[in-house]
Amino acid sequence: MLRRFRGLRRWVRVALVAGLALVVLAVGGYVALAIRGADTPPPASLGEAPEDGLAAGETAQFDGRWRVRPGKEDFVGYRMRERLGFVPAPNDAVGRTNDVRGSITIEGSTVTAAKVTANMQSLRSDAEPRDGTLRNQGLQTDSFPEGTFELVEPVDFGQPRRGKEFRFVAVGDLTLHGVTRRVRFPLDARWNGATFQFAGSLTIRPADYEMHIDQAIGLRISETGALELELTFARGDGGGSAGTPPPTEADVPAAPAREPIARGEGALVATLSTEADEDGSLYRFSVGGDARERLTQGSFFLDEAPSVSPDGSKIVFSRAVLTENGPPPHIYIVNTDGTGLRKLTNDLFTGVSDQPGLPTAPGSRSPAATRRRLRSGSWTRTALASGS
Amino acid sequence: MDADGSGERKLSGEPLTPDDFPAWSPDGSMIAYVSFVPGGNEDVFVMNADGSSPRRLTRSPAYDYAPSWSPDGTRIAFGRDGDIWVMEVDGANAVRLTRGSDQDASPRWSPDGERIAFTRSAKRGSFGSPGRIVVMNANGTGAARIVTRGLSATWPEWIRS
Numbered sequence: 001m002l003r004r005f006r007g008l009r010r011w012v013r014v015a016l017v018a019g020l021a022l023v024v025l026a027v028g029g030y031v032a033l034a035i036r037g038a039d040t041p042p043p044a045s046l047g048e049a050p051e052d053g054l055a056a057g058e059t060a061q062f063d064g065r066w067r068v069r070p071g072k073e074d075f076v077g078y079r080m081r082e083r084l085g086f087v088p089a090p091n092d093a094v095g096r097t098n099d100v101r102g103s104i105t106i107e108g109s110t111v112t113a114a115k116v117t118a119n120m121q122s123l124r125s126d127a128e129p130r131d132g133t134l135r136n137q138g139l140q141t142d143s144f145p146e147g148t149f150e151l152v153e154p155v156d157f158g159q160p161r162r163g164k165e166f167r168f169v170a171v172g173d174l175t176l177h178g179v180t181r182r183v184r185f186p187l188d189a190r191w192n193g194a195t196f197q198f199a200g201s202l203t204i205r206p207a208d209y210e211m212h213i214d215q216a217i218g219l220r221i222s223e224t225g226a227l228e229l230e231l232t233f234a235r236g237d238g239g240g241s242a243g244t245p246p247p248t249e250a251d252v253p254a255a256p257a258r259e260p261i262a263r264g265e266g267a268l269v270a271t272l273s274t275e276a277d278e279d280g281s282l283y284r285f286s287v288g289g290d291a292r293e294r295l296t297q298g299s300f301f302l303d304e305a306p307s308v309s310p311d312g313s314k315i316v317f318s319r320a321v322l323t324e325n326g327p328p329p330h331i332y333i334v335n336t337d338g339t340g341l342r343k344l345t346n347d348l349f350t351g352v353s354d355q356p357g358l359p360t361a362p363g364s365r366s367p368a369a370t371r372r373r374l375r376s377g378s379w380t381r382t383a384l385a386s387g388s
Numbered sequence: 389m390d391a392d393g394s395g396e397r398k399l400s401g402e403p404l405t406p407d408d409f410p411a412w413s414p415d416g417s418m419i420a421y422v423s424f425v426p427g428g429n430e431d432v433f434v435m436n437a438d439g440s441s442p443r444r445l446t447r448s449p450a451y452d453y454a455p456s457w458s459p460d461g462t463r464i465a466f467g468r469d470g471d472i473w474v475m476e477v478d479g480a481n482a483v484r485l486t487r488g489s490d491q492d493a494s495p496r497w498s499p500d501g502e503r504i505a506f507t508r509s510a511k512r513g514s515f516g517s518p519g520r521i522v523v524m525n526a527n528g529t530g531a532a533r534i535v536t537r538g539l540s541a542t543w544p545e546w547i548r549s
Contacts, residue, residue: 262523262532266498267547268505270521272539280540284547287523287534304543310416312548336547 040126041094043079044199044228046165046188062106062157066196066233068116074232076100076118076147079201080225095125095134096228104151104196104233109158114151114170116231119300121145138211144178146300149185160191174202174227175297176209178341196233201226263288269295269306269315269336279322282306282315284336295338303332312336316344409454412437413461420445420455420464432466434477445479454494458501458526465495465504472506474526485528492522498546502526505534505544 068074077096102116120141125131135142153171160166170185187200205224206212266287273280282303285292295315296303306317315336320329331344410421413434420434425444432452435442446452450469457464457477465474468484470491475482485504486492495506504526509519518540524531534541 259522259531259533262534264503264523266503266523267549268521268534268544269547270534270536270544271542272536273542280542283536285534285536289535292536306543306545307411308545308547310412310414310548315545315547 040092041096043226044201044230046190046197046199046230062109062191064235065103065105066235067103068101069195069232069234074098074100074230076116076227076229076231077123078225079228081222093125093127093130095123095131097122097124100229100231102231106157109156109160111151111155111157114155114172115148116229117146117148117300119145120147120176138206139177140211144176144297146175146297148175148297149173149183150175152182157189157191160189162191162193165190173294174204176204176227177211178297179209180294180297181208194234197231198233199230201228269308271302271304271306273302280304282317282334284338293338295334295336296332296341302329308336314340319343411455411457413457414459415461420457422453422455432464432479434464445475445477446482447479448482456496456504458497459499460501465497467493467495467506472504472528474504483528485524486531491519494543496545497526498523499548505546507542507544508533 075096075098077094080093097118097120099119099122100116102114104114105112120139121135123131123134123139123141134140139147149170149172151170151172155168155170157166157168165188167186167188170187172183172185173180174183174185175181183202183204185200185202187198189199190197203224204227207223264287267284268287269282269284271280272283272292279300280302281297282295283292284295296317296319300322302320302322303317304320306315308315313336314333316331316333318329319332332341333344334341410419412419417437418434419437420432422430423433423442423444424430429449430451430453431444431446431448432455433442433444445464446466446468448468452473453467455464455466458474462477463474464477465472465485467473470493471484472486472492472495473482473484486506491507491509493507493509495504497504502525503523505521505523507519508522519542520536521534521541521544522531523534534544
């Protein structure tokens with residue numbers, strides 16, 4: 001057989017070897033995907049109800065703010081089907097993070113506000129190369145470190161019975177890769193007494209969120225995937241007691257409102273934030289109305305000191321990353337419609353702050369930490385300037 | 389620096405005197421800013437846009453912050469010790485527009501020059517408290533708050549339509 005192979009023309013031999021190599025690569029890759037995906041986690045579900053305690057006969061009181069309870073079992077993540085050429089991989093690519101925070105606010109039996117933020121930089125799958133790719137492709141977590149879902153329509157839970165699953169659709173704004181889209185997120189839920197559990201899967205198209213991945217040779221991802229979550233919420237005070245709930249967004253006083261509500265024309269951009277979260281995003285709103293439009297996503301950021309360009313098309317502002325030992329604030333630019341976010345300045349010198357009005361405090365090793373002290377009451381120049 | 393982030397150059401200040409809160413004049417020829425005066429405190433300065441001819445506008449023992457030009461370029465609003473003030477561009481005729489126990493800061497003149505938006509927080513000196521955006525007439529009358537549905541609001545800036 002070897003003699004017959006050598007008897008073939010050279011180009012035929014080359015073609016045969018190349019073809020064989022492709023087959024080996026394809027089969028090998030498929031087998032590798034099959035082996036790697038053998039432990040693919042199951043889809044999101046509520047699982048077993050925990051014993052977290054409402055005494056028999058105790059009445060249900062949902063009012064107040066419920067926060068994401070940190071736990072290794074809970075997560076936000078993605079599920080994508082990869083393909084080798086035209087052949088679907090036998091298992092899903094699944095990445096998850098349990099670095100999630102957020103809250104829901106319930107008034108009576110109606111969820112009036114909800115927001116969940118996931119640290120996308122901590123997404124982990126069973127393949128480190130895939131995780132690494134997402135840092136600068138697809139989700140580009142280096143540039144867009146968070147994903148958020150914010151409820152925009154109230155949800156009436158009715159009268160949930162303890163331990164009984166129910167289903168609802170959460171209509172809200174999903175922000176991935178810096179792109180926000182209105183979605184209808186179907187969720188299973190269960191009230192366990194001291195906790196609410198939610199689980200669900202939302203089909204998404206990465207292209208809708210302007211996510212693109214340079215396809216590796218022969219390896220592709222499907223055009224659709226799923227955003228999954230399993231989250232548990234406990235009362236804001238960490239327990240299930242009927243104590244005074246922590247302040248909700250609506251409770252955060254806009255200071256005693258002695259002034260009347262403004263009338264007239266005009267549009268403003270300003271930093272809006274909740275006292276509890278410390279962070280802040282730029283919003284655009286009208287002087288005489290209550291409609292507002294979020295321009296930047298800031299659950300791990302503090303965006304401040306906006307300045308509009310003379311032609312009214314762009315806004316420059318400072319962004320501080322609210323993580324311990326985070327980088328110093330830098331100047332960013334965004335269009336006044338919220339598109340085109342771009343970083344203008346970079347770390348040239350460690351500890352140098354580019355934020356107008358927020359010079360790095362002498363001796364400070366962490367401007368972010370400085371920011372936290374600032375927010376907690378320290379006297380600083382910026383505090384005076386901003387009024388916050 | 390240029391709008392694309394290039395061409396950065398230092399315009400103002402001695403090596404150890406921090407300069408903050410730059411604000412372009414409407415015609416782009418000048419920049420108002422705040423500088424720490426050695427042995428003193430923060431005062432408002434102006435300079436030409438190329439950094440030449442810095443001039444000190446305020447000499448108050450108070451802390452002066454965040455200047456904002458009127459659209460016609462004749463006046464500058466700024467924060468002083470928790471109140472909003474306005475003065476001529478040469479520093480003359482400084483007038484206090486707000487007063488009281490609130491902390492008022494970061495004034496911004498509306499594009500038509502008729503109004504000034506600023507941040508107001510509940511208690512003077514109580515930093516970290518929630519703020520709200522207040523709009524008043526440029527003469528200090530008619531203060532009214534912007535609806536932000538309970539969220540703390542700071543750093544207003546007008547968007548020209």
